[in-house]
Amino acid sequence: MSGLWRDGNQIQLLINGEEFYPRAFECIRAAREEVLLETFIIMEDKVGFELQEVLIEAARRGVRVVLAVDGYGTADLGNEYVSAMTREGIKVHVFDPSPRRLGMRTNLFRRLHRKIVVVDGERAFVGGINYSADHLGDFGDMAKQDYAVEVSGPIVRDLHSCTLRFLRPALSEPSPAQPSAKPVGDVRIMLLERDNNRHTTDIEQQYLAALRAAKERIIVANAYFFPSYRVLRALRNAARRGVKVTLILQGQPDMLWVQAFSRLLYNYLLRDGVTIYEYCQRPLHGKVALVDQQWSTVGSSNLDPLSLALNLEANLFIDDRTFNQQLHEHLQKLSAEHCTRIQLERMLRGYWWRAPLVFMCFHFMRLFPAIAGWLPAHRKKLKPLAPPPIEPTSVEPTEAAPCYCKEEKTG
The missing domain is CATH 3.30.870.10 (Endonuclease Chain A)
Structure with a gap:
């Protein structure tokens, strides 16, 4: 990394x-x-x-x-x-x-x-x-x-x-x-890139390290949420060990397929205690997250296959309590005033026909980094x-x- x-x-x-x-x-x-x-x-x-x-x-x-x-x-x-x-x-x-x-x-x-x-x-x-x-x-x-x-x-x-x-x-x-x-x-910051050469997973690896070390809270506000299987598992495992895990995702999407794909993953996360909000005031385009009291990130990288395995991206990772708290207060207000909380009971309706799609999605995400190698490898x-x-x-x-x-x- x-x-x-x-x-x-x-x-x-x-x-x-x-x-x-x-x-x-x-x-x-x-x-x-x-x-x-x-x-x-x-x-x-x-x-x-x-x-x-x-x-x-x-x-x-x-x-x-x-x-x-x-x-x-x-x-x-x-x-x-x-x-x-x-x-x-x-x-x-x-x-x-x-x-x-x-x-x-x-x-x-x-x-x-x-x-x-x-x-x-x-x-x-x-x-x-x-x-x-x-x-x-x-x-x-x-x-x-x-x-x-x-x-x-x-x-x-x-x-x-x-x-x-x-x-x-x-x-x-x-x-x-x-x-x-x-x-x-007095703020501690790190820059990480994602490219198609030596730094293909740096941003994802930093996310994973923070999620796996989380002890109190995780908030992820991300526009295009269809992450790798490793990220999904890290979020679920954090919720299982008692971390308060909150996702703020698109409720008024700029592209309908984005919401449809994200919702395929809701059951997997909700049943293990992850809290999911959909932001409904306007399209969410943000790519921010925070973990516990110190760690935060702001940048260009979504948690989707394009950003994690194909695009050139750049995120700053911030180790600072004051910034973390400022971002936390903003996201808390956003979720309280402009979001709809997704209930597990609601997502279970119609699950019988979504289950095969969820199964295929999980396996697709597990294999996507390898699949990405088959896609057009544009020269820089x-x-x-x-x-x-x-x-x-x-x-x-x-x-x-x-x-x-x-x-x-x-x-």
Whole structure:
């Protein structure tokens, strides 16, 4: 298992886009040397255009701005949106770009699902929030409930190195930022990645270690809950030995199949004392958990086959009583005010026809890491998007040829 615990950090929990976007954009506006940003989705809406604006402003001040997006999540990003940034010197890269087939996105597996921002090597953001208006409450009933954290201190050096390591094949010059290891607080944090090379199970292994060591309480709030058999067994065994185990899952799903798959597992957990709530106010998109009084995690990794066995993910693990208690109080309030508790009696109705599906699901989860090896093993390739060519002086820059779909693929 990779990753080292770093002492001397500060951390701030950011709930939903209302807290995350203003703070992240404020830090980007104050950047002096470098902004590194990885994300799964950027939408051309008010959030996406504000992100574009702050990145362009930074680039015009001489800040090096490097942006990496996923070829599946950002498949619909327009040429003009990207060109407006590349012609200002922003380096934009697409992870695993693939053409559409019959109008369908084909690069379904092994996505860049991480959400990381590193500013000047001094401050960083990690979580599950994409750059789209559906993370804001005024989006309506389908606005997402989600989480991120802002960190400073020695852990930022790890995040800076992690992001540069991912971008290195597409960068030619060294980073102008020099992250410091100087302590700025008293919070202990560890960064763990999941990739398809040496760190295939690091995040899952850290979850398992915490669940198996739990003595008092476990709360998991996760959007897409269809974990490995080992995680399910660890949750059940914790409940059996008297740990108060609580799951907060989607009750108003953004994709109906997510709830259907999760509910296949409810009986297995409920009958051993696990408490399950479905969050019904809006779609749950969070990926957070806490164990006992110290351990917490916030990041991009769901507890489902895509995140645990295919996607590129990044989570921070926090060893701090104050942060743990803050997250606990929030999740307790969430479950009390906006959730429906699932009763075992309710789930037993119709169990006779679900039992074969549950049996198949368990065995599928036990074998999925091996099955994942048969799925398309996309090479780690970043496609750099070049600025549009300079047109004759009679042509305005906004009329320049688009670049997003016209670059040749690179390895």
